[in-house]
Amino acid sequence: MPGLEQxxxxASLQDPLLDSIGFLNEVMSRFPQAISFAPGAPHLAHLLDDDLTRYVELYVDHLRRTRGLDLHGARRLLYEYGPARGLINDLVAAALQDDLQCAVAAESLVITVGAQEAMLLTLRALCRDRTDVLAVAEPCFVGITGAARLLDVDVVAVPEDGRGPDLAALEKECAVLRAAGRRVRAMYVAPDYANPSGTVMDLDTRRRLLEVAARQDFLLVEDNAYGFTAPEKHQLPSLKAMPGGDRVVLLGTFAKLCLPGARVGYAVADQPVHTPDGRGRLLADELAALKSMVTVNTAPLCQAVIGGMLLEQGGSFTKLARERSALYRRNLGMLLDSLDRHLSPGGQTLPGISWNRPEGGFFVRMRVPVRVDAALLELAASRYGVLWTPMSQFYLSTAGDDELRLSCSYLDAERIEEGVLRLAAFLRDPVFRQ
Amino acid sequence: MPGLEQxxxxASLQDPLLDSIGFLNEVMSRFPQAISFAPGAPHLAHLLDDDLTRYVELYVDHLRRTRGLDLHGARRLLYEYGPARGLINDLVAAALQDDLQCAVAAESLVITVGAQEAMLLTLRALCRDRTDVLAVAEPCFVGITGAARLLDVDVVAVPEDGRGPDLAALEKECAVLRAAGRRVRAMYVAPDYANPSGTVMDLDTRRRLLEVAARQDFLLVEDNAYGFTAPEKHQLPSLKAMPGGDRVVLLGTFAKLCLPGARVGYAVADQPVHTPDGRGRLLADELAALKSMVTVNTAPLCQAVIGGMLLEQGGSFTKLARERSALYRRNLGMLLDSLDRHLSPGGQTLPGISWNRPEGGFFVRMRVPVRVDAALLELAASRYGVLWTPMSQFYLSTAGDDELRLSCSYLDAERIEEGVLRLAAFLRDPVFRQ
Structure with a gap:
């Protein structure tokens, strides 16, 4: 055959968004000696000497105890097809309840192949056709905008400042869409140390966002991937746990807290769905039905590893989160400190350069006085041996064309220091003085 | 909030198709003592005493040898995010090449979360909008029609006889669609012991189907999940390996051959894609880009288990397939023999009852003289302690309303015999003589 015209x-395949991860991987593979501030990958020091078998065995013991199974019966549950909604729902529900201080029933949970699949399923369930639009605050995680492209769901973006989305702009978008016979069906938000901005939505904005959602009758899709990295006692309540939280579908992942290689995430979708037959269903049931046509079920083997990790912590994330988040905050502190020392020597910051100072999360957002594109990344990699993520991919508008994202989550201390030295040299390149 | 109206x-959520697996699981859970001929689940006898760690270690050794990594470096590849296209592509490509006798390059492979995700990605890539229609032969595996529903891809069905799809009907559908400004973009086929019919497409039909695909300019999506169950020397060539096979996207799964709990499948998509920038891409690259917005990547841990299983067999499926398929054919032989003894005592078959006699695969298709619906299944389960799958869910038309599917893949000899005894009692229920 003569080949396919793209x-x-x-149409999603013509959107550079879908290849953004591939693009970064490709650049990283061409410059293996570069220090990369690009990937938002977890630190694995705590895991590389671990024996995953131990976690699987812990979970098998749990199955034997709680379901009265023999060894073969318990193993069978890990080896064969599992229920679309998941296997470890009881453990995750209990852990979330502990973590969020809100009631999460096992039956309102679906265990997914990472938070990514949870996003796809939630969008697919909620958006009936082109009249249903997704709202986001920009900059915005590419996983949700990419999933929307794949499902032909249109996206509207409102700007965010350091405290969260611009709610007046959001209500205006709702009105504009309504006048055109369409509607905002759901809004995606990551209130805690969002990827890529690092922003924390403040408590007042959280309250007002829930009010807007009620007034405009849309759902909130809350991604709490980075919530666990908050400094102790600084953690704000999850939208799901606040008054009005019944409008919130909560998505999460074990990739950052446990390990990415298991690909386990979840959706809490306790909204009742009214069916013509009058039998009560939950939105979680609908997500599970959709999931049976996407991945059938999340690998029970991987669920067992995550289940075992939870069991080892007495069923709670809290201790695990405390250890891991201390490591991430230490890295973030080192990055911010290095940036101060090398980009603001003597208190004098390089002209046109600025960055935010999040207290948690994986990311620092930096503004530079030139257009940030593939050519600039190529220059940084080839001449200075340092990599980062261009922010434009996180914007629907051109507002982020002068921004880059720095992540230091998976790096060690010396690499952070050396990386910032290289970054400082790069930011003194003549290209920034043109 | 007041709840969501379904x-x-x-719209896919109003299609009973999406809940078909849930429906069967629900019936099975209410009748735990029933013998179930419903699930097309693999037999796990060979696995339950196995230590999965051994497979992971085999694969880690392979990584160390082939990529020059130390233990930490190799483990890191299993624990962290992996490439969207997969990790074990080299091993799978070599094994497929050995199995199919056709060249499969590692770069034309995408490792997916089971064949299900491969179906979703392939449909999404190929179908640009509502003008692109999927053709299937009915009865047809619900995974592909369900994925099409989820993506708003319309499906046309042509009947199949015991040798494959009705090609004259297929060409007629192509003409009808073309006259309406639409087109068949791809056709899904499972040429070897299809689920649910058990049909093997004969060699002549394979040749003619490839000719029709070329003439009508559509792609073939070939699902070879059950190919390995063919009796030795009875295996017909894969469409992908035949002249014209460049139009074929080949999908497969390790669920039946290795274990379902790992959720690992693949797509071979070596079709060139022409992009405006003139850089060559393969359809596999497009599938990987889409995958990054569905599941990011297939759990590296699970890929390692499958990789280890392959390595233990010297990198070839053949030995593994020979053992497993002997077990499945023995089960199938026992089922057919029991059906003969109990439903055709003295050579006299119960009135209005007939079934096919596949030589491989997991499934036997049975016709009965009444309408097969949920009420009939309820009767079989509650009064006779036996379960099976209604075939109507595999049809877009009503042609399968008097059919049921029997699977014996995961059962032991005594259960098969006892199950058929119960089935024989059920088929003598007065309901069949009304």
Whole structure:
């Protein structure tokens, strides 16, 4: 056959968004000696000497105890097809309840292949056709905008400042869409140390966002991937746990807290769904039905590893989160300190350069006085041996064209210091003085 | 919030197709003492005493040898995010090449969360909008029609006889669609012991189907999940390995051959894609880009288990397939023999009852003289302690309303015999003589 023209394939494939991860991987593979502030990958020091078998065995013991199974019966549950909604729902529900201080029933949970699948399923369930639009605050995680592209769901973006989304702009978008016979069906938000901005939505904005959602009758899709990195006692309540939280579908992942290689995430979707037959269903049931046509079920083997990790912590994330988040905050502190020392020597910051100072999360957002594009990344990598993520991919508008994202979550102390030295040299390149 | 009306959710959720697996699981859970011929689940006898760690270690050794990594470096690849296209592509490509006798390059492979995700990705890539239609032969595996529903891809079905799809009907559908400004973009086929019919497409039909695909300019999506169950020397060539096979996207799964709990499958998509920038891409690259917005990557841990299983067999499926398929054919032989003894005593078959006699695969298709629906299944389960799958869910038309599917893949000899005894009692229920 003569080959396929790309414009005869689904339109999402012409959107650079879908290849953004591939693009960064490709650059990283060409410059293996570069220090990369690009990936938002977890630190694995705590895991590399671990024996995953121990976690699986802990979970198998749990199955034997709680379900009255023999060894073969318990192993069978890990080896065969499992229920679409998941296997470890009881453990995750209990842990979330402990963590969020809100009631999460096992039956309102779906265990997914990472938070990514949870996003796809939630969007697919909620958006009936082109009249249903997704709202986001920009900059915005590419996983949700990419999933929307794949499902032909249109996206509207409102700007965010350091305290959360611009709610007046949001209500205006709602009105504009309504006048056109369409509506905001859901809004995606990551209130805690959002990827890529590092922003924490303040308590007042959380309250007012829930009010807007009620007034405009849309759902909130809350991604809490980075909530666990908050400094102790600084953690704000999850939207799901606040008054009005019944409008919130909560998505999460074990990739950052446990390990990415297991690909386990979840959705809490306790909204009742009214069906013509009058039998009560939950939105979680609908997500599970959709999931049976996407991945059938999340690998029970991987669920067992995560289940075992939870069991080893007495069923609570809290201790695990405390250890891991201390490591991430130490890294973040080192990054911010290095930036101060090398980009603001003597208190004098390089002209046109600025960055935010999040207290948690994986990311620092930096503004530079030139256009940030693939060519600039190529220059940083080839001449200065340092990599970062261009922020434009996180914007629907051009507002982020002068921004880059720095992540230091998976790096060690010396690499952070050396990386910032290289970054400082790069930011003194003549290209920044043109 | 007052709850969601189901008709404001995506239309696929009103299709009973999406809940077909849930429906069967629900019936099975209410009748735990029933013998179930419903699930097409693999037999796990060979696995339950196995230590999965051994497979992971085999794969880690392979990584160390082939990529020059130390133990930490190799483990890191299993624990962290991996490439969207997969980790074990080299091993799977070599094994497929050995199995299919056709060249499969590692770069034309994407490792997916089971064949299900491969179906979703392939459909999404190929179907640009509502003008692109999927053709299937009915009865047809619900995974592909369900994925099409989820993506708003319309499906046309042509009947199949015991040798494969009705090609004249297929060409007629192509013409009808073309006249309406639409087109068959791809056709899904499972040429070897299809789920649910058990049909093997004969060699002549394979050749002619490839000709029709070329003439009508559509792609073939070939699912070879059950190919390995063919009796030795009875295996027909994969469409992908035949002349014209460049139009074929080949999908497969390790669920039946290795273990379902790992959720590992693949797509071979070596079709060139022409992009405006003139850089060559393969359809596999497009599938990987889409995958990054569905599941990010297939759990590296699970890929390691499958990789280790392959390595233990010297990198070839053949030995593994020979053992497993002997077990499945023995089960199938026992089922057919029991059906003969109990449903055709003295050569006299119960009136109005007939079934096919596949030589491989997991499934036997049975016709009965009444309408097969949920009420009939309830009767079989509650009064006779036996379960099976209604075939109507595999049809877009009503042609399968008098059919049921029997699977014996995961049962032991005594259960098969006892199950058929119960089935024989059920089929003598007065309901069949009304």
């Amino acid at each position: 414009d005869t394939l689904h | 008709d404001t959710l995506h």
